[in-house]
Amino acid sequence: xxxxxxxxxxxxxxxxxxxxxxxxxxxxxxxxxxxxxxxxxxxxxxxxxxxxxxxxxxxxxxxxxxxxxxxxxxxxxxxxxxxxxxxxxxxxxxxxxxxxxxxxxxxxxxxxxxxxxxxxxxxxxxxxxxxxxxxxxxxxxxxxxxxxxxxxxxxxxxxxx
Numbered sequence: 001x002x003x004x005x006x007x008x009x010x011x012x013x014x015x016x017x018x019x020x021x022x023x024x025x026x027x028x029x030x031x032x033x034x035x036x037x038x039x040x041x042x043x044x045x046x047x048x049x050x051x052x053x054x055x056x057x058x059x060x061x062x063x064x065x066x067x068x069x070x071x072x073x074x075x076x077x078x079x080x081x082x083x084x085x086x087x088x089x090x091x092x093x094x095x096x097x098x099x100x101x102x103x104x105x106x107x108x109x110x111x112x113x114x115x116x117x118x119x120x121x122x123x124x125x126x127x128x129x130x131x132x133x134x135x136x137x138x139x140x141x142x143x144x145x146x147x148x149x150x151x152x153x154x155x156x157x158x159x160x161x
Contacts, residue, residue: 036096036099036100036102036103037061037062037067037075037103038075038079039096039099039100039121040058040061040100040103040117040121041058041075041076041079042079043100043117043120043121043124044057044058044117044120045079045080050076053113054113054117055076057111057113057114057117058072058076059072061103061104061106061114062075064103064106064107086124086125086126087125090157090160091153093125093126093127094153094156096121096125097118097121097122097125097135097139098139098143098149098152100117100118100121101118101136101139101140101143102143104117104118105140105143105144110140115136118136118139118140119132119133119136122135122136127160128160131159131160134159135156135159135160137159138152138155138156138158138159139152139156142155142156
């Protein structure tokens with residue numbers, strides 16, 4: 001019975017991960033974990049609602065990486081009950097913010113609603129309000145310039161001072 005339960009559990013887990021999620025590859029060749037898109041969805045819902053403009057933005061970002069509209073809708077629906085839980089360490093917060101910024105920059109066009117989403121993420125991650133615009137600028141400009149993760153992290157920490 002234990003073996004059967006284990007097999008059923010394994011099957012359910014593998015089916016969950018077989019869904020149409022993809023590991024994203026940015027235009028710079030950097031791999032983005034599929035969780036970055038899920039975090040984007042969760043942050044979009046952080047105020048308890050998902051507006052039309054936010055949903056349109058999620059569809060735009062998801063399509064950049066080959067997700068279809070039904071797949072995006074499925075992710076949005078699945079994440080309805082989950083809240084974003086920001087990581088504790090600065091390094092992990094940087095990584096999440098970096099991944100979201102990479103998703104946004106995939107088409108090399110940064111729109112106002114995308115910056116608004118990045119700002120919302122930074123607020124949810126617990127960054128000081130007075131530092132958020134600076135860290136977003138550092139992040140966007142560093143990614144555009146092709147800075148290494150280490151160099152960008154140093155700039156990021158400096159912007160937090």
